[in-house]
Amino acid sequence: MIRKRLKEVLDRCFAAGVKEGIWPAEAADYTIEKPKHEGLGDFSTNLAMVAAGRVRKNPRELAGRLREMLNKECDLIDKIEIAGPGFVNFFLKNEVWQGVLPDICRRDKDYGPEAAGAGKKVLVEFVSANPTGPLSIGHGRQAVLGDAICRLLSAVGFEVSREYYYNDAGRQMRVLAGSLRARYLELSGVPCELPEDGYQGEYIYDIARDLLSEVGDSLRNSDDLAPFQKRAEQAIFKDINGTLERLGIKFDNYYNEHTLYDDGHIDDVVAKLRAQGLVYEKDGAVWFKTTNFGLEKDRVIIKSSGEPTYRLPDIAYHREKFRRGYDWLVDIFGADHIATVPDVMAGIKALGYDPDMVTVVLHQFVTLMRDGKQVKMSTRKATFVTVDELLDEVGVDVARFFFLMRKADSQLEFDLDLATRQSQENPVYYVQYAHARLTSIMKQAVENGVAAGELSEARLGLLVQPEELELLRTMAAYPGLVQKAAVDLAPHRLVFYLQELAAAFHSYYNKHRIISAEEVELSRARLWLAHGLRIVLYNGLTLIGVRAPEAM
RNA sequence: GCGCCAGUAGCUCAGCUGGAUAGAGCAACGGACUUCUAAUCCGUAGGCCGGGGGUUCGAAUCCCUCCUGGCGCACCA
Structure with a gap:
């Protein structure tokens, strides 16, 4: 401003x-x-x-x-x-800075960025984990990152749709079904080995147990994997959704890859590409000429078995996103999916859409640290730590805050020792404590009969301490910061800002008294400053989905 | 071998479009609670911004090159 x-x-x-x-x-x-x-x-x-x-x-x-x-x-x-x-x-002039306070206090929960993206529709795709197991720590980072990005974009006026894309067919799901069947048979007394590359996780046993207690051994002689697959998918999605709910994350839409087949989009994409001479047959497979788009080699889009590779539906899916009429498409992927990006972009371009309208946020991996050592995780051996387990250990606020402390490009070291500390060094509590402290001061003021009075009568010109002006400057920077963090898809900046603001306040608190019976006018001005601070902290914390507690 | 990301204080990381004297947290050390919440604060110490070239008024930031780590480079997703 x-x-x-x-x-x-x-x-x-x-x-x-x-x-x-x-x-x-x-x-x-x-x-x-x-x-x-x-x-x-x-x-x-x-x-x-x-x-x-x-x-x-x-x-x-x-x-x-x-x-x-x-x-x-x-x-x-x-x-x-x-x-x-x-x-x-x-x-x-000092008045310039003092002048931001009435604006903040009047706008209260609306204090923040202007709606620069007004009316623009943006689709954010994230998590998109297939229903093969519980959400892992990596998914957790993506879920929180995506959610924070959505919140930021909404805050600057975009009309945001959150979408979860998934695939409940194909090899992976067959292996999953086979794994469940094996565990089911084992539990009903028939010795049975897991299929090759089967899912070893304990959660398969849990699902098998439920299944067994519900249908008995009626499926013992069934060679059909369908009931197992259906069962596994249902149970796992229930689990995933439960985790997302704990994290405070809601999606507007779940997009099933299967609809791309049902509605003929897959065939249509192939036909369109073929019409342009961008597709050819070799070794029984169908290839997409990605080299025409400057890529290193051509890629298979339909295997010799007749099954499409993931690329084809990915391209068709993105075309559907375009067709649905968004102004901006944001994809949030883990670093391991980087290889798909150029292929999808080539496909989009070939189909006549503008790849520049798609922004891909790639985030690096998460390593968990406990007792100063890295926690080894492996999906195959099912030794990974799930988001649910993490939430049991550190709580939602800490998990969200920690996941957002690093920019997406950086690998994230999640220090469980630091995260579980209930006090002192934990940066989450540091920021929350500032809010609680401010709340307490406001309450204290009322009890001591030193109410802030009317805003219009407050003598804000009394706020001349360097620390006060610095706080006002920082508070004034909030809308612009959120604005920038939003369009840059960089929620970590807000996290750093909140730590900075909290630090400035804690420092101020230790140096100057806010409530004073002797200097009533000064007290009132400072109480309005405290009020404004509380608003900015509350708004910022809310924007990253972390609670702003009134007391700690 | 090729591509993407990273390399900044002992550790984990910020540093926006190239700006002035390089920043925070943690760890270390020394201080501050009869006072609005000490889950706090104040102070000290800690740096060839991976190395080397270039671009310019000016580089952690841009270009080239090399080194190290992570992730990819499937007819897996």
């Missing part, structure tokens, strides 16, 4: 300067940012340096001209300094 106001002033001066021939119009790509170090002002611009680079003039001289022009604009700016190689630093 404030940056925007300053930018308008600066743009006006820049335009005037262009007219006078002081700097060229091409220098318009200058930026305005917050200096890294204290004492360099509230904002800073590189305008003079960018311009000087174009016309071979001394940047400090141009900075001087800029300052002269800006000196007439005094409603925001208190002081202007020229520093370093030619930065122009702005020191804004």
Whole structure:
């Protein structure tokens, strides 16, 4: 907000300067940012340096001209300094910062970004785990990441649809059904080996036990895998959905790969590609000429067995997403799925759609650390830790916060020792504690008869301590930060911001008293500051799906 | 061999569109509770931003190259 106001002033001066021939119009790509170090002002611009680079003039001289022009604009700016190689630093008036508080308090839960994406429809696909077993830690990261991204996009005005894509057919599911059948037979007294590459997890036994107690041994002589497959899928989806519910995640739609076959989309995609000469037969299989799109080699889309590979439905699925009329498609995949991305993009392009409308967020893996050592996980041996087990151990708030602490590109080391610590070093509690503390102060104030009074009568000009102004500056940056985090699909920035804001508050709290019977006016102003802080913390925590407790 | 991601303090990681003196948490060390919640704070220490070249007013950030780690490179998903 404030940056925007300053930018308008600066743009006006820049335009005037262009007219006078002081700097060229091409220098318009200058930026305005917050200096890294204290004492360099509230904002800073590189305008003079960018311009000087174009016309071979001394940047400090141009900075001087800029300052002269800006000196007439005094409603925001208190002081202007020229520093370093030619930065122009702005020191804004305290009133500017104090002025953000009424805005925050009045908007309350609505305080945040403007709806820049207004009306645009975005489809976010995430989790998309096939029903072959419980959600693992990696899925957990993806689920929370995807959910946070959705929340952010909604916050900036996008119309968000959350979709879970799954496949309940094919080899994987047959193996799953075979595994269940084996366990079922074993439990009903018929010795039976797991099929090759079978699912070894304990959860298969659980499903088998339920099945046995329900239908008895009536399936003992059945060679048909269908009832086993159906049973396994139902049970596993129930489990997955239970986990997602615990995490506070809801999907708008579950898209079954099978509908792509039923509705003829698979055949149609092949026909369309074939019509363009992008498909050929070799070794009994059907190949897609991905080399036409700059890729290294062609890929099989229909196996010699007649079964499509995952690529074909993936392409058809993405085409359906386009056809359903979204403005933006976001896919969230684990790093192990990277190989599919170029193939799908090639397919989309071949079918006449714009791959630039798809953004793929690839996230790296999660390693669990316990007692300073890595917890070894293997899906095959079923030694993985499930999201459910993690939630049992650390709770939803901690799990969500930890999953969001790293950018998607980084591998995430989940430190269970740190996560389970109920106090001190745990960053989740650190932020939550700030909110609880603020709540407690507000309550305390009422009990002591030092109520904040009317906002319109509060003397916010009394908030002149460096720590207070710093808090106000940070609070003012919140909407812009959320905005940027949303369009960049980077929720970790919000997590870092919240830690920063909490730290600034804790520090302030230890240095200054908010409630004071002697200085009533100051108390009132500070209580409004506390109120505003509480709003920003609450909104930020809510946006990442972490609770903002009133007491701890 | 090829592709993607990463390499920043002892450990885990931020660092947005290239900006000024490189940031946080944890761990370590030394302090602060008769006071609004000490799940807190203050202070100290800790760095060839993997190496080497380049681009420019200016590089952790961009380009090239090499090294290390992770993940891919199926007629699995």
